[in-house]
Amino acid sequence: MIHIAKRLIEFMLFLLLLSFISFIFIKLAPGDPVKQMLHVDEVSVTKEQIEALRDELKFNEPLYIQYWYWLKRFFEFDLGHSYITKQPVLSELLSRFPATITLTCASLIVMILISVPLGTLSALYKNKWVDHMSRLFALVGSSIPSFWLGLLFIELFAVKLGILPSMGKGTAKHIILPSLTLGIAMSAVYVRLLRSSLLEGLNEDYVKAARARGISEKRIFLFHVFRRSLIPVITIFGMSLGSLISGTVVIEVLFAYPGIGKMVVDAIIRRDYPVIQGYVLFITILIVMINIFVDICYRYLNPEIRLKGVERR
Amino acid sequence: MSLLTVHQLYIYFRNKPIVKNIDFTVRHGEWFSLIGESGSGKSITASAIGGLLPKEMLIAAGHILFDYKDITHLSNKEFQKIRGKEISYVFQDYQSSFTPFIKIGKQLDEMIQAHCSLTKKERREIAFQALEDVQLPAKRVYDSYPFQLSGGQLQRASIAMAIMLKPKLLIADEPTTALDSITAAHVLEVIANIKEKINCAILFITHDLRMARKYSNTIAVMKQGKIVEVGTKESVIYHPSHPYTKRLLSAVPTIKRITSPTKRDLILQ
Numbered sequence: 149m150i151h152i153a154k155r156l157i158e159f160m161l162f163l164l165l166l167s168f169i170s171f172i173f174i175k176l177a178p179g180d181p182v183k184q185m186l187h188v189d190e191v192s193v194t195k196e197q198i199e200a201l202r203d204e205l206k207f208n209e210p211l212y213i214q215y216w217y218w219l220k221r222f223f224e225f226d227l228g229h230s231y232i233t234k235q236p237v238l239s240e241l242l243s244r245f246p247a248t249i250t251l252t253c254a255s256l257i258v259m260i261l262i263s264v265p266l267g268t269l270s271a272l273y274k275n276k277w278v279d280h281m282s283r284l285f286a287l288v289g290s291s292i293p294s295f296w297l298g299l300l301f302i303e304l305f306a307v308k309l310g311i312l313p314s315m316g317k318g319t320a321k322h323i324i325l326p327s328l329t330l331g332i333a334m335s336a337v338y339v340r341l342l343r344s345s346l347l348e349g350l351n352e353d354y355v356k357a358a359r360a361r362g363i364s365e366k367r368i369f370l371f372h373v374f375r376r377s378l379i380p381v382i383t384i385f386g387m388s389l390g391s392l393i394s395g396t397v398v399i400e401v402l403f404a405y406p407g408i409g410k411m412v413v414d415a416i417i418r419r420d421y422p423v424i425q426g427y428v429l430f431i432t433i434l435i436v437m438i439n440i441f442v443d444i445c446y447r448y449l450n451p452e453i454r455l456k457g458v459e460r461r
Numbered sequence: 462m463s464l465l466t467v468h469q470l471y472i473y474f475r476n477k478p479i480v481k482n483i484d485f486t487v488r489h490g491e492w493f494s495l496i497g498e499s500g501s502g503k504s505i506t507a508s509a510i511g512g513l514l515p516k517e518m519l520i521a522a523g524h525i526l527f528d529y530k531d532i533t534h535l536s537n538k539e540f541q542k543i544r545g546k547e548i549s550y551v552f553q554d555y556q557s558s559f560t561p562f563i564k565i566g567k568q569l570d571e572m573i574q575a576h577c578s579l580t581k582k583e584r585r586e587i588a589f590q591a592l593e594d595v596q597l598p599a600k601r602v603y604d605s606y607p608f609q610l611s612g613g614q615l616q617r618a619s620i621a622m623a624i625m626l627k628p629k630l631l632i633a634d635e636p637t638t639a640l641d642s643i644t645a646a647h648v649l650e651v652i653a654n655i656k657e658k659i660n661c662a663i664l665f666i667t668h669d670l671r672m673a674r675k676y677s678n679t680i681a682v683m684k685q686g687k688i689v690e691v692g693t694k695e696s697v698i699y700h701p702s703h704p705y706t707k708r709l710l711s712a713v714p715t716i717k718r719i720t721s722p723t724k725r726d727l728i729l730q
Binding site for chain 1: 543544546554572575619
């Protein structure tokens with residue numbers, strides 16, 4: 149319990165610091181949303197009108213005062229309203245979030261479906277043709293930028309063959325190309341990681357001991373090698389969550405997929421400050437939550453961590 | 462009556478012989494010690510008997526007969542049936558005798574399941590009996606992870622696992638080397654008790670003559686891949702014929718030699 153409470157306090161402080169830094173950075177970027185809000189391109193507006201709106205949004209106050217206003221509302225669970233759509237930021241985020249989660253999960257499934265069999269086979273058949281193929285796949289997969297891969301897929305499946313939609317969401321078909329693109333880009337690393345981790349596991353002395361007991365090779369692999377080999381894979385996964393999130397941003401923009409990634413890119417272009425700030429906080433909370441989950445996985449995979457407090461008996 | 466016969470065995474590692482023309486016989490219920498310095502090929506020989514040679518090594522010539530069957534070139538599947546049930550191993554590195562993240566009980570259970578079809582309750586009884594045979598608190602060890610036990614306890618647990626299915630031959634590959642001398646003596650005693658109880662033969666591999674002296678019936682001395690001398694304990698220890706055995710014997714520190722002044726000490730005085 150103390151452990152959890154400590155982590156929670158740490159997390160709150162971290163969130164505070166992060167929100168401050170992101171607030172400052174957003175404001176430091178040149179431009180503001182005022183002209184967009186007044187539709188300068190379509191109607192003529194006076195200088196006074198612009199200044200009045202700036203005052204109303206408190207853009208003329210010092211930055212720390214502006215931050216203070218934001219923080220006060222944040223503690224009332226109010227992330228403000230979007231300057232452009234006038235909708236509450238929180239409800240905007242929540243309405244867009246399921247689409248992103250669907251995309252992320254589908255990509256993870258693609259990643260697991262590729263990297264687990266390929267990593268396993270290339271460990272079992274080290275330096276055979278499967279291994280060479282997987283090495284090539286990893287090399288190509290990690291060198292190709294995901295947006296380019298996405299474009300290739302669109303060209304092939306949507307334009308040439310016309311069997312899959314290239315943009316938007318709605319049916320299960322819409323999720324295939326985005327998740328395939330992201331999943332392949334991610335799995336490149338994990339194929340090799342799992343392979344080396346499995347090879348290390350197969351060379352352990354306790355594997356030899358299990359053989360000496362007459363345990364079958366299949367059982368040794370599944371119960372004595374594979375489980376332990378997931379530890380480094382999960383570690384790297386926990387650390388690369390950031391790139392997964394930014395990966396979804398690229399993919400969502402490319403496939404015009406209405407998730408929160410697409411939303412934040414639009415918000416950045418329009419300097420829609422509350423939405424950007426809300427996105428940053430939302431993602432931070434998400435990453436911390438997944439990290440706690442990774443922590444729990446760890447404890448399951450390695451009982452030594454779980455029982456560390458227990459004295460040697 | 463011979464249980465294990467190794468006949469003119471050659472083992473090659475990348476086209477170089479590392480075990481050359483080895484001959485020895487282990488009789489039923491006998492304690493057979495194979496002594497030699499590190500790199501003399503004794504552990505390789507032990508691995509070869511159970512078909513546990515690393516991929517780069519192969520048996521180039523010779524035969525291994527176990528229980529009147531030629532097991533020299535069995536397939537891995539056939540070896541799986543023998544290993545753990547008829548021939549079992551205890552290794553030097555007790556930390557690696559068990560998979561670190563699986564409870565000891567589960568690993569004992571897994572091994573019984575691999576060799577016999579018994580109910581859960583029967584399997585548990587066998588495991589508990591084996592742990593008690595090596596003087597461990599059965600229930601606690603059964604429910605422990607390997608890292609929760611001390612070195613001596615872990616080595617005894619691995620002996621329990623090795624003898625659980627009453628093998629005919631127990632190959633103990635330097636089982637005491639990584640232990641302190643008091644724990645080592647205890648582990649030796651445990652092995653000796655078990656041997657009496659289940660009446661198995663023991664192939665005891667060590668580089669330490671002191672470990673072989675107490676319980677052995679027969680001693681073979683190995684050097685650079687060859688057996689240079691083999692005989693009863695008495696003949697090898699008290700009447701060594703090969704110069705290497707003599708050197709090995711003289712290297713064992715005895716209380717007498719430590720306390721009595723040497724020639725050099727006398728001269729210095």
